[in-house]
Amino acid sequence: MAKINLEEIDSIHYDVLKELGNIGAGNATTALSQLLNMKLDMKVPKVDLVGFDQLAPSICDEEELVVGIYLMLEGDIQGSMMFMVEKKAATCLVNQLMGRPVHDVREFDEMDLSALQEIGNIITGAYLSSLSTLTRLTITASIPYMSIDMAAAILSVPAIEFGKVGDKALLIETQFGDEILINGYFILIPELESYDKILASLGL
Amino acid sequence: MDEMIKVGMADLKVCPYPNAITTLGLGSCVGIAVYDPVSKVGGLAHVMLPDSTQIRNNSNRAKFADTGIIDLVDLMIKAGALRSRLVAKIAGGAQMFAFNGQSDMVRIGARNVEASKIKLKELGIRLLAEDTGLNYGRTVEFYTETGNFIIKSVGKEKKII
Numbered sequence: 001m002a003k004i005n006l007e008e009i010d011s012i013h014y015d016v017l018k019e020l021g022n023i024g025a026g027n028a029t030t031a032l033s034q035l036l037n038m039k040l041d042m043k044v045p046k047v048d049l050v051g052f053d054q055l056a057p058s059i060c061d062e063e064e065l066v067v068g069i070y071l072m073l074e075g076d077i078q079g080s081m082m083f084m085v086e087k088k089a090a091t092c093l094v095n096q097l098m099g100r101p102v103h104d105v106r107e108f109d110e111m112d113l114s115a116l117q118e119i120g121n122i123i124t125g126a127y128l129s130s131l132s133t134l135t136r137l138t139i140t141a142s143i144p145y146m147s148i149d150m151a152a153a154i155l156s157v158p159a160i161e162f163g164k165v166g167d168k169a170l171l172i173e174t175q176f177g178d179e180i181l182i183n184g185y186f187i188l189i190p191e192l193e194s195y196d197k198i199l200a201s202l203g204l
Numbered sequence: 205m206d207e208m209i210k211v212g213m214a215d216l217k218v219c220p221y222p223n224a225i226t227t228l229g230l231g232s233c234v235g236i237a238v239y240d241p242v243s244k245v246g247g248l249a250h251v252m253l254p255d256s257t258q259i260r261n262n263s264n265r266a267k268f269a270d271t272g273i274i275d276l277v278d279l280m281i282k283a284g285a286l287r288s289r290l291v292a293k294i295a296g297g298a299q300m301f302a303f304n305g306q307s308d309m310v311r312i313g314a315r316n317v318e319a320s321k322i323k324l325k326e327l328g329i330r331l332l333a334e335d336t337g338l339n340y341g342r343t344v345e346f347y348t349e350t351g352n353f354i355i356k357s358v359g360k361e362k363k364i365i
Contacts, residue, residue, distance in 0.1 A: 052252070052267070053212025062228035063343060065358060070301050145301035149358055152213070152229025153341020156252070157300050159213060160232055160312055163252045167214070167264050 016202060018047040021172035023134060024127040025186060028083075029176045031126035032119065036096045042176040045186075049168045052159050056152040058171070059185055060086060068154035069120030070145045073128070076137035076197055079190040082158045083124050087148060089182040093119055113146070120144045127186060135201040161189045208345070209248075211235075214267040216249035216276045218283045219348055226345045230296035232313035234269065234320050234336070237293045237346040237353050238276055238329065240285035246348040247285075249276045253312075254319030269319035277327060290329045293353040293365055294320055295344050297336040313337065333365035 025045050033040040048058065056062045065087040072080045085093075092102050094112045097119065108116065121144050132139045147154055162169040172186040190198065211217050211227040219225035221244035227235050236249045249272040253259060256268035265271035281287055297317035317336045324331055335342065335355050345354040355363040 052214040055213065056229065057212075068300070072303075145303060147300045147302075147339075149231070149300065150229035150341040150343065153231030153298070153300060154229075156213065156229070156231030156233045156341075160252050163214065163267055164259055164261075166261050167267070 012204065013199060014047070016199060016204060017170065018045070018172075020131060020134065020198070021045050021047050021174075021186065021188070024130050024188075025172065025174040025176075025184075027126040027130040028123040028184075028186075029174070031122050032093075032176070035119065035122055036093065038096060040176045042174060046173040048171045048173070050171055051168055052163065055159055055169050055171065056155050059084070059155070059173070060151050060183075062150065062152035064151045065148065066151045066154055067116060067120075068147050068149075068157075069117075069124060070147070070157060071124055071128075072142040073139055073190070074142070075140040077131075077135075077139045077190050077194040079188070079194055080158065080161055081124060081128070081141075081189060082154075082185075082187040083120055083127075084151070084154060084185040084187070085182060089184075090116060090119075093182070108148075117144060117146050120146060123184070135198055137197060137201055155187075158187045158189050165192050211248045211250050213250055214252050214264055216266045216272055216279070217247065218276075218279045219246040219248065219346065220283060221245065221348045224345055224347045224349075226343070228343045230342045230344060231298055231300045232296070232316065234294055234296040234313075234316040235342075235344045236269075236273060236276070236320050236324070237344070238273075238280060239291055239293075239346070239348070239351055240280065240289045241291065241351055242289050243284045243286065244348045245280050245283050245285040246346055247276045247280045248344075248346055249273060251316060251320065254315045269316055270323050273320065273323045273327065277329070288328070290327075291332050291351075292324050292329050293333045293346070294324075294331065295335045295342050295353065295355050295365075298341065299337075299339050300341070302339070335363055335365055
């Protein structure tokens with residue numbers, strides 16, 4: 001049985017998880033900035049434990065079109081992680097990568113979708129590798145799975161994973177950008193035993 | 205219709221006539237609309253997981269198909285519905301990501317649908333229609349005036365079941 005209880009997380013653990021989110025998101029932003037060859041600043045992420053009925057509404061309109069990238073984690077940390085970005089912002093990212101005017105409004109074609117998948121791959125990879133370096137734990141990720149749909153429908157997948165262990169989800173919100181401002185959301189879903197491992201690896 | 209009542213994730217509510225009730229963006233979760241066509245009392249549950257007995261932390265009964273449906277029916281009876289007249293329509297249970305393999309997570313949508321049907325059958329509630337499975341999200345609206353269950357998805361025609 002895991003020591004940690006997400007419903008009664010204390011402030012030290014909360015700060016540590018927040019800092020992990022901060023570092024991970026920082027690395028992800030740097031990686032993205034290099035890929036897109038543009039300057040991207042990152043704001044201090046917001047970390048929140050939210051109830052399921054508040055998960056989607058706390059991010060955006062429940063029916064807002066979003067791109068979700070989902071990976072399963074293996075190794076020392078078991079669980080899954082998601083990176084989510086509004087479709088409008090994702091279009092800007094893809095435009096930048098493909099050398100089109102950033103605010104070009106268009107539907108994704110096959111090339112765009114694989115570019116988007118690659119962006120997701122790089123962002124989540126950078127996030128997880130910094131987490132792994134920091135904790136000295138081995139994290140192996142599955143290939144990233146991508147889906148474009150209503151925010152609430154996409155979020156139901158990580159919510160269900162959290163639902164197996166509690167009634168709240170841990171949400172790390174990062175805002176990055178410069179000329180285009182992008183709201184990106186990382187949702188890290190370690191199994192409860194893995195929380196213990198993460199905290200223990202940091203000496204807590 | 206007077207008012208559109210909103211049901212969140214892992215939530216359930218009764219909908220008195222002549223109101224309507226909605227839940228936005230069902231993914232792998234299932235929306236179960238229960239209705240008494242005579243008293244016109246309706247209700248909607250938005251469940252996330254199939255079985256409360258398999259989960260340690262199961263204090264939120266609305267989260268599960270088994271306990272959520274029981275609680276919804278109880279509340280509807282208190283609101284004037286008659287158990288023997290109840291009928292149901294369900295939607296959702298999609299697989300949002302094209303995962304490989306046959307892990308629990310891959311089948312969670314299908315298992316939610318299955319568990320909902322089993323519980324409805326156990327309670328003797330007839331399932332009139334369903335729009336379940338596949339790989340896209342659904343917003344649903346149930347109208348107590350007509351008994352219509354309206355399903356909206358991205359880039360698809362509105363469906364009435």
